[in-house]
Amino acid sequence: MLSIKNVTTFIEGKKIIHDVSLNISPGEIVGLIGPNGAGKTTFMKTILGLTKFTGDISIDEKNVTEDNHQALRKVGALIEHPAIYPFLTGRQNLLLYSESNNDLEEIVSTLKMENFIDKKSKDYSLGMKQKLGIGIALLNDPELVILDEPMNGLDIESTIMIRDVIRKYAEQGCMFLISSHILGELQKVMTQVVLLRSGKVILNRSMASLNQDSSKKYFVQVDKENLIEDLLNHNNICNQRVGDYLEIDSQNVNLMENLVFQNGLYLTRLEPEKLNLEEKIVKILTDKEGSDNEE
Numbered sequence: 001m002l003s004i005k006n007v008t009t010f011i012e013g014k015k016i017i018h019d020v021s022l023n024i025s026p027g028e029i030v031g032l033i034g035p036n037g038a039g040k041t042t043f044m045k046t047i048l049g050l051t052k053f054t055g056d057i058s059i060d061e062k063n064v065t066e067d068n069h070q071a072l073r074k075v076g077a078l079i080e081h082p083a084i085y086p087f088l089t090g091r092q093n094l095l096l097y098s099e100s101n102n103d104l105e106e107i108v109s110t111l112k113m114e115n116f117i118d119k120k121s122k123d124y125s126l127g128m129k130q131k132l133g134i135g136i137a138l139l140n141d142p143e144l145v146i147l148d149e150p151m152n153g154l155d156i157e158s159t160i161m162i163r164d165v166i167r168k169y170a171e172q173g174c175m176f177l178i179s180s181h182i183l184g185e186l187q188k189v190m191t192q193v194v195l196l197r198s199g200k201v202i203l204n205r206s207m208a209s210l211n212q213d214s215s216k217k218y219f220v221q222v223d224k225e226n227l228i229e230d231l232l233n234h235n236n237i238c239n240q241r242v243g244d245y246l247e248i249d250s251q252n253v254n255l256m257e258n259l260v261f262q263n264g265l266y267l268t269r270l271e272p273e274k275l276n277l278e279e280k281i282v283k284i285l286t287d288k289e290g291s292d293n294e295e
């Protein structure tokens with residue numbers, strides 16, 4: 001378990017991360033999102049003991065401090081640019097970190113790197129470097145893997161492959177913290193979403209609960225459109241016209257259905273509101289902006 005309690009990070013005396021708390025359990029894939037400059041990379045670096053911070057960070061109850069990285073023994077990371085020696089081959093780069101040859105070979109094959117792994121990495125494309133960087137992060141059976149924008153430079157085939165690899169490792173209990181600007185991509189793998197803004201966590205939710213949330217409102221349409229609004233108003237059911245349908249709260253759906261039935265109307269549409277993740281995030285950020293301005 002990764003446990004982060006009240007962590008505040010300073011860079012050059014400036015507070016970049018503000019009092020963040022977060023837990024990640026084995027098998028969880030946490031997506032870290034937020035606007036440019038929100039502090040995602042800094043937060044990841046802090047977990048890796050690379051910045052000054054106050055608060056507590058522990059991995060399996062071992063504390064991470066700026067000068068004691070023992071707790072990070074089972075942590076793999078790819079932050080910003082992969083740390084690759086350009087005049088070594090990909091395999092030689094992996095060998096610098098690897099504790100087991102079998103594991104190394106498996107990673108080369110899982111990440112489909114056979115056709116370039118024995119060439120000098122100075123000649124690699126962006127995508128090849130990225131795959132090698134992810135390979136280094138996955139070496140030695142890690143308990144936690146931290147990936148900053150892992151899909152950078154990857155083609156569609158490689159993106160799908162990396163997604164499958166992340167899922168496979170998570171199924172075996174590995175924890176992931178992954179940042180990405182491509183929300184749709186993260187959405188396909190993450191089990192929990194953390195939204196950072198100005199160094200503060202403004203959302204930390206499981207994807208399951210976030211998806212449930214979107215069903216708070218329902219769209220309703222009936223055959224005799226002119227009657228339904230009056231019927232709902234008469235029975236104190238709050239509703240709002242949006243184009244050619246009405247929007248009502250989910251707790252009023254049963255009542256509305258009974259009224260429609262009792263009054264001989266026919267429901268032609270009843271659907272939960274489904275915002276996509278991007279719309280939800282924009283809405284959360286805009287709402288937060290509004291409440292900040294009121295403060």
Ligand SMILES: Nc1ncnc2c1ncn2[C@@H]1O[C@H](COP(=O)(O)OP(=O)(O)OP(=O)(O)O)[C@@H](O)[C@H]1O
Nearest residue numbers: 011012014016034035036037038039040041042043
């Ligand atoms: N070495 C540094 N010196 C000074 N300020 C820094 C340094 N590193 C980061 N910052 C500041 O910290 C804030 C957060 O930066 P960070 O790179 O963590 O954000 P981010 O969410 O990863 O951004 P992006 O999505 O653009 O990559 C920014 O205001 C940035 O200017």
